[in-house]
Amino acid sequence: MAKVGNYISEAxxxxxxxxxxxxxxxxxxxxxxxxxxxxxxxLATWGVDVVFAKAIAGFFSWINS
Numbered sequence: 001m002a003k004v005g006n007y008i009s010e011a012x013x014x015x016x017x018x019x020x021x022x023x024x025x026x027x028x029x030x031x032x033x034x035x036x037x038x039x040x041x042x043l044a045t046w047g048v049d050v051v052f053a054k055a056i057a058g059f060f061s062w063i064n065s
Contacts, residue, residue, distance in 0.1 A: 022030075
């Protein structure tokens with residue numbers, strides 16, 4: 001159990017001393033960019049889903065008629 005505690009302690013020490021953290025303004029800017037692209041990707045995925053659903057429904061209604 002001491003090994004786990006030592007590992008966590010060393011990990012936090014590494015994060016405090018050796019990691020270069022971005023400025024808060026950059027974090028906000030990049031968060032907005034990620035959010036916008038996530039929304040765009042979700043809308044594109046939804047659009048493709050709607051198109052394929054209509055195509056499949058049209059295909060099956062064509063077969064059944």
